[in-house]
Amino acid sequence: MLFLTRLICSCRTKWNLIRLLLLALILFTFMVQMLTNIRQLPGELAIHIHNSFLSGRFDDAKLVRKNYTFINSHQVLYTNHSPLLDTNSSGLRRYDYIINEPNKCKGNVPFLILLVIGERWQQEARQAIRQTWGKEDFVPGVRMLRLFFLGKGLGWNDKGQRSLLEESRMFHDIIQQDYLDTYHNLSLKVIMGFNWISAHCPNASYVMKTDSDMFVNTEYLIHRLLKPDEPPKLNYFTGYLMINGTPIRNLGSKWYVPYEEYPEERYPIFCSGTGYVFSANLVHDIVQVSPSIRWIHLEDAFVGLCLDKLGVLPVAPPKLTDFNPWRVFYSDCEYNQIVTSHEMRPSDLRYLWNRLQKQKHKCVRTD
Incomplete structure (x- = not known):
């Protein structure tokens, strides 16, 4: 009975140790992700937050509140100073x-x-x-x-x-x-x-x-x-x-x-x-x-x-169909009579361009 009790305690200790290690790993991953996101911010703001984070001081947030509006943890869309x-x-x-x-x-x-x-x-x-x-x-x-x-x-x-x-x-x-x-x-x-x-x-x-x-x-x-x-x-x-x-x-x-x-x-x-x-x-x-x-x-x-x-x-x-801020469904004659189509990967661009050059002579312009 004593042996069984010691075995249960030993298992519980090991399980608690594993849980602590997993928790530490999760916290470490979270900190790395936070620091990575901070480095994506514009220079002065990134340095300010990064230094505050490492020093444990978040009380001095005047720079952030005064000059920036946040959308999420890694994107800044507004500053009240024109860079121009x-x-x-x-x-x-x-x-x-x-x-x-x-x-x-x-x-x-x-x-x-x-x-x-x-x-x-x-x-x-x-x-x-x-x-x-x-x-x-x-x-x-x-x-x-x-x-x-x-x-x-x-x-x-x-x-x-x-x-x-x-x-x-x-x-x-x-x-x-x-x-x-x-x-x-x-x-x-x-x-x-x-x-x-x-x-x-x-x-x-x-x-x-x-x-x-x-x-x-x-x-x-x-x-x-x-x-x-x-x-x-x-x-x-x-x-x-x-x-x-x-x-x-x-x-x-x-x-x-x-x-x-x-x-x-x-x-x-x-x-x-x-x-x-x-x-x-x-x-x-x-x-x-x-x-x-x-x-x-x-x-x-x-x-x-x-x-x-x-x-x-x-x-x-x-x-009105000359310029398209979206991807136009491809056809030889459609692409022969537009200026732009959007959302092209490099492989898409090469394929569609080469196809158009081979087929465009078959299309009659309607404009």
């Missing part, structure tokens, strides 16, 4: 170039600049674009310039940066600047792209801003919308029109906009950021007016606010 504004000069803030191609337009002015927004790790997507709609010599007799605009990110190591530098040396189509590459900074990234064009390629005819997960029919865009045989349009801005757009106040939405960021009930007309095309003469004006515009992190709405301040009204494309 140089507080010393009240003009455009300058960000140093990490990778630059300042001579891309010297001696060869492009008809169309493809300004592609993406993230540094999307090397496969960039390569797919280079091999498909981003081919600079794809449309005979028309000079296109392809550029990928990137920032820098927390947690990006030297190996990743070396890989990006090697890619840049090979293709000379990457522009990287010293700002955080976050969703919150999309407006900043786009305006910095416009600023590069204004400084280094001011005599281009048109600019298309689009994203790295898009299908773009550059041949259709050039010949049916932009028409290189005609004089370039001035103050022209087109894409998928967003009319009577209202700020989303749902905290759970990716596109949440707090009242502090934008208190108005509606946005001016703007074009979906998945792809819009405009006269290059507007680039300088948008850049110049941007620091005076109320900061909003949604880049397409922000550009719309800039246009509204300039008195430029975006116009509908020739066909």
Whole structure:
């Protein structure tokens, strides 16, 4: 009986020990996840929370409460300081170039600049674009310039940066600047792209801003919308029109906009950021007016606010189906008569592009 009692106690002790070890493992995993999420926050805020966490002091939260609105534990969508504004000069803030191609337009002015927004790790997507709609010599007799605009990110190591530098040396189509590459900074990234064009390629005819997960029919865009045989349009801005757009106040939405960021009930007309095309003469004006515009992190709405301040009204494309902020169901003739389709993986893009090039001659244009 004594032996049985000792055996039961021994088992209970071992089980309690196992439970304690499991609890410690769960707590350790939780702490690692919390610290990982903190490192994804913009610099000053990440450092502040990280140091408070390690020191055990969470009483000093003034910085967090004053400057930021949280959506979840790793995403910050609002700061009351515009990253475009140089507080010393009240003009455009300058960000140093990490990778630059300042001579891309010297001696060869492009008809169309493809300004592609993406993230540094999307090397496969960039390569797919280079091999498909981003081919600079794809449309005979028309000079296109392809550029990928990137920032820098927390947690990006030297190996990743070396890989990006090697890619840049090979293709000379990457522009990287010293700002955080976050969703919150999309407006900043786009305006910095416009600023590069204004400084280094001011005599281009048109600019298309689009994203790295898009299908773009550059041949259709050039010949049916932009028409290189005609004089370039001035103050022209087109894409998928967003009319009577209202700020989303749902905290759970990716596109949440707090009242502090934008208190108005509606946005001016703007074009979906998945792809819009405009006269290059507007680039300088948008850049110049941007620091005076109320900061909003949604880049397409922000550009719309800039246009509204300039008195430029975006116009509908020739066909309402030309620009599509969603994925269009593929057919040879459908894709032969659109400008954009969304949500493309690199493998999808290559497959659909190559198929279209083989089949497009069978389609008769209806426009």
